Amino acid sequence: MHRKYIDNDVGIVKTSKQFFKGTLQLDCGVTLENYEICYETYGKLNKSRDNAVLVCHALTGDQHAAGKYTEADKKAGWWDNMIGPGKPIDTNKFFVVCPNNLGGCGGSTGPLSNNPETSRPYGPDFPIVTVRDWVESQESLAREIGIEQWAIVMGGSLGGMQVLQWTIDYPDQVRHAIVIAAAPRLSTQNIAFNEIARQAIRSDPEFHGGHFYEKNVVPERGLKVARMIGHLTYLSDDILHTKFGRDLRKGKIDFGFDVEFEIESYLRHQGESFVGRFDANTYLLMTKTLDYFDPAASYGGDLTKALAKCNSHFLVLSFSSDWRFSPSRSKEIVRALLENNLDVNYCQIESELGHDSFLLPIRQYHRIISAYAEQVNISK
């Protein structure tokens, strides 16, 4: 199932940084000044500037969607199987842009950045941004790069929510929208899982109310538990059974609290490796961004009305075993789009890999994206 990292990858990449002198009026009321967005690009923008693809990252993603920073890197970008020459989003045809969202920990202005008011990192004082704020900042970035209309805006999970928001806020700047494993808003259960993760982080004594940078510590224990909770909800019960079952590390029960079942070892590892790569304040902030997303709210809960001004072509994809954003949630989006007489392709992909499917090179999934992207017209 997993592809090898081979010649047809985008190769060595680097992150660019765009500085914005202007201000960004955030939904929370705060005005952000002098902010920066880190982003990567793959492929070349054509002369007509009509082959650009915006990739929106999910909760724990960043701008590093494809390629490697050095030959020695063990891991490529998070969507390396999707983006590259000859891959579903073919960089021989498209110019791909992937920004790190505001509030992120990939270098864009966020909790780790200097707060001009205090000359210390923002930490917990970085304003909670919304998906709408992200779209605004991405639109500013598009203008800087010189892109007036995206050929495709695409993303999975929280990334899919950004896609939807783009088609609402800038209907004429998105020719094609690919919304993967997303939902028009979180369910109560989704919010509850986020809240437990937040409690785990915020109750860690090393969180220090979010000002842990100054203490040179990290709320490791809380962040680890938060990641374990999140990760578990990305996987289906079936794939857990297939991959780990009730296999015991030592072949027998130990009657103790060290790792006994393989699944315990796997989850602990997931938690530990996350601590080294992700910022606790960003995690808190982005779970809130997820909780708040609800474009229908301003229309009395009517999603059809919220999508009334959309003008893009849509590909909506879901995965059969995804219980975090189940196919029925994707269908809510499809229904509302169809009620607006929009062009919608929808497919539920058979996969036992749960919500994580959107990151994985599943044959049917990649073939559908390939076929869809192939028929997207661009100038020669």
Added chain:
Amino acid sequence: MHRKYIDNDVGIVKTSKQFFKGTLQLDCGVTLENYEICYETYGKLNKSRDNAVLVCHALTGDQHAAGKYTEADKKAGWWDNMIGPGKPIDTNKFFVVCPNNLGGCGGSTGPLSNNPETSRPYGPDFPIVTVRDWVESQESLAREIGIEQWAIVMGGSLGGMQVLQWTIDYPDQVRHAIVIAAAPRLSTQNIAFNEIARQAIRSDPEFHGGHFYEKNVVPERGLKVARMIGHLTYLSDDILHTKFGRDLRKGKIDFGFDVEFEIESYLRHQGESFVGRFDANTYLLMTKTLDYFDPAASYGGDLTKALAKCNSHFLVLSFSSDWRFSPSRSKEIVRALLENNLDVNYCQIESELGHDSFLLPIRQYHRIISAYAEQVNISK
């Protein structure tokens, strides 16, 4: 849906304590000496001693299944809606016994008890017990009380696992077995949720490797997160939606980390009230007991073989929206029982209340238990 606490309850009850001089050889290899079991009884044992019902408690339960300790008590026992005069388990007919399991925190020998070897509480050194160990200790209790055969052994969730183990280990001492919202063993996902809860507790700095009693502290933060995780898995997505939806405490988003959504308030409250009533070492231990339960393991995974010696009549119940122990898990038990040509009644009860349903006075559920219990023959 909720019944009022009315005249036909068992009234004021008290906990009894049974001391066992003998030894109990535990599955883990440890021999427990001089242990105690706390239990409650409701109703009267008849002359023929054939009207006794054993109630087995679940993960966070104890011996206080019905009634109140004083008139002033706000809450009655955890299964007060099930047990009492005129209730599904009618105490005018039956003599009900509910013990607190070994390792529990209701007064039976467990982590809070004195370790004779150190003259300090056992804490984390209390041996991890198995469902088989519990059945052994319950059987010793039955002998002390003078019960040679139970009219019914019943329980939900981890309680249902004890019922199943009873019918395997003492087939002729159980006339009727009522197995509710149970599974023949945990799924990988179930184990994973338990492991995350354990990590939350064990990584709390106030856990002190389990020796927190001596420090006069409680790993509150970890225990709270553990309970929030557990509790969330007991509820269905649907009931969360119905009860809380995306309702906001203050009617609008605050862009902060205080309680915003009603579900957050509810979960925090669940976590906090648990901290006051439950012991962290017991919680750790009992989640391990759950993980280990797998009667088919000694039969090459063949549940039918594991149940080959069973000789009881069975009532197996599941709840439609239970995703912790879903109906399909109950059906695994039913299939194995039927393959042994046993008498099995099975019903999946429609309920949107999730795993928690087994504790709640759902009309169809109570009517089925009433009808089943009514036809259980006892001497006059």
